[in-house]
Amino acid sequence: MVHLRKIHLRSSASWGIALVLAMMLAGQAHAAGGGAKCTSNSAGLVQHTGTDSSSCSADAVGGGRATADAKQSSGATADADSNGKAKSNASGMSGASAGASGDGSSANAVAKGKSGATAAAEGPSKATSNASGSSGTTAESSNGGVSSAKASGSSGSTAEAFGPCKASAKASTNSGATALCMNGTADASAKDDGGATAESDADCATSASAMKTATAHAFCSTKGSFAHVSATNGGFAEGSDTGAPTCTPGGGTAKVRSTGGNCG
Helix, strand or coil, X not given: CCCCCCCCCCCCHHHHHHHHHHHCCCCCXXXXXXXXXXXXXXCEEEEEEECCCCEEEEEECCCCEEEEEECCCCEEEEEEECCCEEEEEEECCCEEEEEEECCCCEEEEEEECCCEEEEEEECCCEEEEEEECCCEEEEEEECCCEEEEEXXXXXXXXXXXXXXXEEEEEEECCCEEEEEECCEEEEXXXXXXXXXXXXXXXXXXXXXXXXXXXXXXXXXXXXXXXEEEEEXXXXXXXXXXXXXXXXXXXCCEEEEEECCEEEC
């Protein structure tokens, strides 16, 4: 697995792709009043185009349920199969895409205000993606994982849970947050030009918090271990369960509490 500790995201490329694909649906199907709403209860592909230039596409088979709702010149897509449930909602010139496959899978994507949101869940897992204010979010889950990505104010967040774990990423005001887990928990939050990454590769716990141009990275790979990292006002902090921590407060703060050591 690629470690994300050195990455400081300020945007999300995935949401841009989702936005383009969703908006391309315009003009492909029959008109609906105002916005466009699509629902498929394992009935195959359903597409609509609204009078406000919005478009939707819902495609569900094999016991799946897909719903897509778009308005205000937006695009929404939802795909579900094998009893999965997918839901997308887009408004204000935005794009939302949700896909769910397998028993117990659930994907929900919401995009508002020139934003893009993507959610994908496979097997017994859940993915939730919420973007607003010119932001982008991506949430992906599989193998029992639960992921949640939220961003606002020209920010980007990514949450990926590829095992029996929980990943949460929140970003606001020109910030970036990334959370990745294979097991355990990973929680990343950033605001006011901050950047935060958290990764858990085992049954362990990580959290990273950064605000006001600060950067925080947390990583763990040993069962029962932890790494909790925070930084503010331009500070830099990095911690793991096995290596020595780094705290560079600069004009702000930097703090690490982990099984690998403490500082700050």
